[in-house]
Amino acid sequence: xxxxxxxxxxxxxxxxxxxxxxxxxxxxxxxxxxxxxxxxxxxxxxxxxxxxxxxxxxxxxxxxxxxxxxxxxxxxxxxxxxxxxxxxxxxxxxxxxxxxxxxxxxxxxxxxxxxxxxxxxxxxxxxxxxxxxxxxxxxxxxxxxxxxxxxxxxxxxxxxxxxxxxxxxxxxxxxxxxxxxxxxxxxxxxxxxxxxxxxxxxxxxxxxxxxxxxxxxxxxxxxxxxxxxxxxxxxxxxxxxxxxxxxxxxxxxxxxxxxxxxxxxxxxxxxxxxxxxxxxxxxxxxxxxxxxxxxxxxxxxxxxxxxxxxxxxxxxxxxxxxxxxxxxxxxxxxxxxxxxxxxxxxxxxxxxxxxxxxxxxxxxxxxxx
Amino acid sequence: xxxxxxxxxxxxxxxxxxxxxxxxxxxxxxxxxxxxxxxxxxxxxxxxxxxxxxxxxxxxxxxxxxxxxxxxxxxxxxxxxxxxxxxxxxxxxxxxxxxxxxxxxxxxxxxxxxxxxxxxxxxxxxxxxxxxxxxxxxxxxxxxxxxxxxxxxxxxxxxxxxxxxxxxxxxxxxxxxxxxxxxxxxxxxxxxxxxxxxxxxxxxxxxxxxxxxxxxxxxxxxxxxxxxxxxxxxxxxxxxxxxxxxxxxxxxxxxxxxxxxxxxxxxxxxxxxxxxxxxxxxxxxxxxxxxxxxxxxxxxxxxxxxxxxxxxxxxxxxxxxxxxxxxxxxxxxxxxxxxxxxxxxxxxxxxxxxxxxxxxxxxxxxxxx
Numbered sequence: 083x084x085x086x087x088x089x090x091x092x093x094x095x096x097x098x099x100x101x102x103x104x105x106x107x108x109x110x111x112x113x114x115x116x117x118x119x120x121x122x123x124x125x126x127x128x129x130x131x132x133x134x135x136x137x138x139x140x141x142x143x144x145x146x147x148x149x150x151x152x153x154x155x156x157x158x159x160x161x162x163x164x165x166x167x168x169x170x171x172x173x174x175x176x177x178x179x180x181x182x183x184x185x186x187x188x189x190x191x192x193x194x195x196x197x198x199x200x201x202x203x204x205x206x207x208x209x210x211x212x213x214x215x216x217x218x219x220x221x222x223x224x225x226x227x228x229x230x231x232x233x234x235x236x237x238x239x240x241x242x243x244x245x246x247x248x249x250x251x252x253x254x255x256x257x258x259x260x261x262x263x264x265x266x267x268x269x270x271x272x273x274x275x276x277x278x279x280x281x282x283x284x285x286x287x288x289x290x291x292x293x294x295x296x297x298x299x300x301x302x303x304x305x306x307x308x309x310x311x312x313x314x315x316x317x318x319x320x321x322x323x324x325x326x327x328x329x330x331x332x333x334x335x336x337x338x339x340x341x342x343x344x345x346x347x348x349x350x351x352x353x354x355x356x357x358x359x360x361x362x363x364x365x366x367x368x369x370x371x372x373x374x375x376x377x378x379x380x381x382x383x384x385x386x387x388x389x390x391x392x393x394x395x396x397x398x399x400x401x402x403x404x405x406x407x408x409x410x411x412x413x414x415x416x417x418x419x420x421x422x423x424x425x426x427x428x429x430x431x432x433x434x435x436x437x438x439x440x441x442x443x444x445x446x447x448x449x450x451x
Numbered sequence: 452x453x454x455x456x457x458x459x460x461x462x463x464x465x466x467x468x469x470x471x472x473x474x475x476x477x478x479x480x481x482x483x484x485x486x487x488x489x490x491x492x493x494x495x496x497x498x499x500x501x502x503x504x505x506x507x508x509x510x511x512x513x514x515x516x517x518x519x520x521x522x523x524x525x526x527x528x529x530x531x532x533x534x535x536x537x538x539x540x541x542x543x544x545x546x547x548x549x550x551x552x553x554x555x556x557x558x559x560x561x562x563x564x565x566x567x568x569x570x571x572x573x574x575x576x577x578x579x580x581x582x583x584x585x586x587x588x589x590x591x592x593x594x595x596x597x598x599x600x601x602x603x604x605x606x607x608x609x610x611x612x613x614x615x616x617x618x619x620x621x622x623x624x625x626x627x628x629x630x631x632x633x634x635x636x637x638x639x640x641x642x643x644x645x646x647x648x649x650x651x652x653x654x655x656x657x658x659x660x661x662x663x664x665x666x667x668x669x670x671x672x673x674x675x676x677x678x679x680x681x682x683x684x685x686x687x688x689x690x691x692x693x694x695x696x697x698x699x700x701x702x703x704x705x706x707x708x709x710x711x712x713x714x715x716x717x718x719x720x721x722x723x724x725x726x727x728x729x730x731x732x733x734x735x736x737x738x739x740x741x742x743x744x745x746x747x748x749x750x751x752x753x754x755x756x757x758x759x760x761x762x763x764x765x766x767x768x769x770x771x772x773x774x775x776x777x778x779x780x781x782x783x784x785x786x787x788x789x790x791x792x793x794x795x796x797x798x799x800x801x802x803x804x805x806x807x808x809x810x811x812x813x814x815x816x817x818x819x820x
Contacts, residue, residue, distance in 0.1 A: 109740075112587030113613055118798045123589035127621070151620055152588065158653050158680035159617040162702045166614065166680065169705030170741040170771070218481030219521065220492035244482055245535065248528040251520055252496070284527050286684035287656025311527035311535065313682015315655035333531045336538030337706040337713055344706050371478075372539040402539070429487045 083182035084147035091142045092173030103131045103144035109167050111152055155188035157315040157358055165345055176345040179353055183391040190318040193361045195327045196394025197419055200361050203303050204239045205276035210413045212445050215425040217244035223253040227261035229434060234269030234277035236438025242306050243282035245331040255293055263300045280304040280329055284312045294324035308333040309355060318359040330360035347378050352385025362397035362421055370403025387419055397421045406441050410448040452551035453516035460511045461542030472500045472513035478536050480521055524557035526684040526727055534714055545714040548722055552760040559687040562730040564696045565763025566788055569730050572672050573608045574645035579782045581814050584794040586613035592622040596630035603638030603646035605807025611675050612651035614700040624662055632669045649673040649698055653681050663693035677702040678724055687728040699729035716747050721754025731766035731790055739772025756788055766790045775810050779817040
């Protein structure tokens with residue numbers, strides 16, 4: 083079965099659009115003009131333009147079928163095939179992907195835990211989960227651990243490092259992880275709960291694997307990774323090597339989210355991040371500090387959860403300015419298979435434990451699996 | 452010394468622009484509203500907006516100084532700081548970076564070989580170098596090796612794998628590298644030359660390191676990496692672990708190159724790719740299949756070669772539709788510290804050795820150090 087990619091293209095007329103689609107099929111595979119390609123390779127390796135149809139906005143929808151052999155089993159080569167060189171040409175958007183099952187398997191098979199696995203870790207079989215971000219960068223490890231403790235005591239399910247925490251002098255990675263994990267474990271002993279601490283292990287590849295290993299040995303069950311800065315394959319590699327649940331952060335992803343150029347948010351965050359092995363994917367919710375629409379958020383949720391061969395569904399994690407007071411609304415809207423990430427609006431309240439508890443009570447009241 | 456980043460911003464007036472600059476300074480460091488940040492952290496960690504001035508096009512130039520402690524020594528965290536979350540906001544461009552020397556060192560110190568080191572490998576102390584791409588994907592390892600041999604015989608300095616070659620069934624990595632390197636060595640024995648074969652080692656991190664190691668053991672002296680699909684830190688890690696010269700490919704980079712959003716090409720390809728350790732950086736030349744302007748190409752060349760603390764200069768590698776017949780023009784225009792990458796227009800000629808030799812003769816005639 084082919085890897086079928088739907089591109090949206092600029093084109094002055096049907097003929098121009100067809101020419102551009104043909105150009106993508108060549109550029110992304112053999113990177114040669116059609117007349118310099120041996121016939122056997124033209125047949126097997128060059129993308130095959132299946133259709134070019136007008137869109138309502140004057141652009142064109144082209145479907146190109148690629149032989150999955152072009153990707154092999156490499157996530158970086160998947161990105162390269164989808165949008166590598168053509169990122170340097172104007173007016174091209176990756177709008178949808180149909181995945182051949184054997185390619186999904188070759189790329190690693192997706193999330194190791196997925197929604198069901200993360201629910202088991204959190205001891206929450208059917209309700210929406212709550213997540214918060216440990217911040218700000220600049221606090222000491224002890225101060226961050228104290229915040230961890232309070233959030234866990236208040237009933238937050240997942241306390242994740244802010245995505246800007248790396249291995250910086252104010253709170254070096256090892257000390258931060260050990261102290262924060264200990265603080266969450268202490269809170270769990272007091273509450274009988276299952277709060278989880280997910281450190282941010284983003285780093286160069288070798289360092290990220292070491293950090294994930296250290297986190298696992300400290301007792302953590304998951305980690306955050308900034309998927310694009312680290313390289314998309316880090317998601318797969320970290321999950322595989324450490325066994326941790328992987329929550330992917332969309333840092334840098336906005337570079338791809340132009341209406342007429344890039345990779346559609348639901349494809350990059352919903353499909354590709356999931357296929358790469360994310361158990362949960364953070365995205366900027368509508369109405370917050372960022373600019374996603376209702377429809378984009380719904381599409382991301384759908385891509386993360388929909389049936390996709392043998393690939394497990396992953397949790398959407400809407401974030402980026404969710405007001406604690408509006409959490410019941412979002413639970414209602416997005417359903418129970420959602421992790422709501424509430425950061426700033428908890429920090430704006432005088433006592434973190436009380437703020438967290440109020441929020442956790444609301445979610446437990448409003449969420450029915 | 453601070454890491455000083457110049458952003459170009461949208462803004463309805465000076466006050467709005469100042470507010471947006473302040474927002475970046477917070478978002479990229481503590482990710483909290485100003486009033487939720489402890490004073491000591493506001494002082495040390497939050498970016499400091501140094502200036503906001505109007506640009507001629509109605510946008511604004513803001514200079515923000517960041518404490519390098521925020522980056523630590525991680526290239527992924529550098530990307531995250533420069534453009535991570537704000538990639539998800541409209542109208543923001545990273546236009547320039549002033550690098551503190553201690554940060555350059557912490558990030559790995561840049562190219563291990565640089566221009567001088569690559570010249571030594573190629574046995575070409577003062578002229579422009581010639582590079583071609585081994586393609587297409589779909590040929591067998593033996594067929595690619597035969598092309599390698601012909602290019603080397605004709606006097607091409609660097610024969611690099613096409614950036615879409617990974618570890619695919621038609622020419623599995625190991626077999627391809629061993630055969631191609633052997634073919635180039637054989638040509639060198641015949642010509643007394645120093646042609647180099649650079650395989651594409653792009654893969655997930657562990658696999659990329661293995662491939663680079665295999666390449667080195669096969670006798671290769673350099674490698675190509677698709678820096679963004681692999682993760683930017685792969686450039687540093689591969690150079691460090693293998694000792695190979697690293698030629699970085701701009702696959703996916705075009706996502707960042709919008710006039711009013713992203714990272715300016717000369718900053719991403721000229722500064723950041725160099726700082727990450729690229730000995731040579733491929734970019735799409737003006738007038739070819741892609742859309743860079745004269746000014747952008749000149750700016751990239753300048754950023755790759757200019758004095759930058761202890762960081763070695765790197766070779767610009769203009770590419771993407773350079774006509775073999777125009778090579779003397781580009782040598783004249785860009786100067787000797789350039790690697791000209793000529794692909795398709797060699798393949799359009801009936802005999803690769805003759806085509807390569809004609810080109811190599813021209814470069815040797817036209818290039819004076």
